[in-house]
Amino acid sequence: MREVARVGAAQVAPVFFDAGATLEKTIKAVAEAGRLGLDLLVFPETYFTAYPYWRGSVSVRQSTELAVRMMESAVRWNGPEMEAVGRAAREAGTNVVIGINEKDDRTGSETIYNTLVFISRDGRILGRHRKLMPTHSERVYWGMGDARDLKVFEFDFARVGGLICYEHHMSLLRAALGFMGEEVHVAVWPGWWSMDGHLGAKYGDPTNLRSEIDAAIREYAV
Incomplete structure (x- = not known):
């Protein structure tokens, strides 16, 4: 691990349910990180393109309508939106970790996942981490991840891992990343x-x- 690294948290909101407009904001934020000389820029949980803040506070009908919009605006972890973020990361010279609502890549599946995507400063999409167990009513929206996506990634300045929200209370997940040699940890929560x-x-x-x-x-x- 490098002795000194510069990291930043992207204090930016998505354009709810609009992947294209959210991508434009993302590219601007990554470019700014490059101008600041950051080694790593981290975006919030499910920044692409919505966290269900409404859960538990609206009617069932409204919640269903919003959930449909959330699913329709979900993106692939290695799809065109993340490829565009990769190009922005390469141009800025900045590593990126970004939260997304991820469309399942299995044929015929309509499941979405609460996912972190890890992107290197040379533009490569290194991999993903799906939240293993959505928290209480989050299970209405997201599927469960599994151990295949519990890993750390070799960035050029450190070995980086990440967990999402209440995963930080799961001792075995924390232990697993520690045994994998995690050096820098990304902890994301809703905005x-x-x-x-x-x-x-x-x-x-x-x-x-x-x-x-x-x-x-x-x-x-x-």
Whole structure:
């Protein structure tokens, strides 16, 4: 692993359910990362092109309609959108990890997955990681990943792995990446999150609304 590396978190929202418009924003963000000299730029969970923030807060009918739009705007992990991100990464000279709603590549399947795609600064799509177990009502939207996509990737500055959201509470996943020699860890969550009223909330103090996530990330680092 290189002694010093520059990494960044893309503070950018997708254009919901619009892969083309989201791609335009992505390319601009990657170009900016190149100008900043970043070795790695990370986008949020399911940045392409929606996290189902509405789950549990809209009617069943609305939820179904939104789920259909979410599925229709899903992309392939090695499809034209990610190839375009790869070209942008090559032009910028920046490695990229990006969250997507992934269309299953099996013929006839309509399943989508909560997936991280790993792209090198020379434009190669190195691989993917599918969230192994969607969290509570996320299972309405995403299929389960499996151990085949639990791996680390050789970037030019470090061996990089990643987990998605509540996977950071799964001790065996963390151990597996450690045994694979992970040196830099990508921890992605939805673009906005508060524990206020959430079933995972363990604190009464309103100043600690995000402390559960903060603790999970710090625990992983330790």
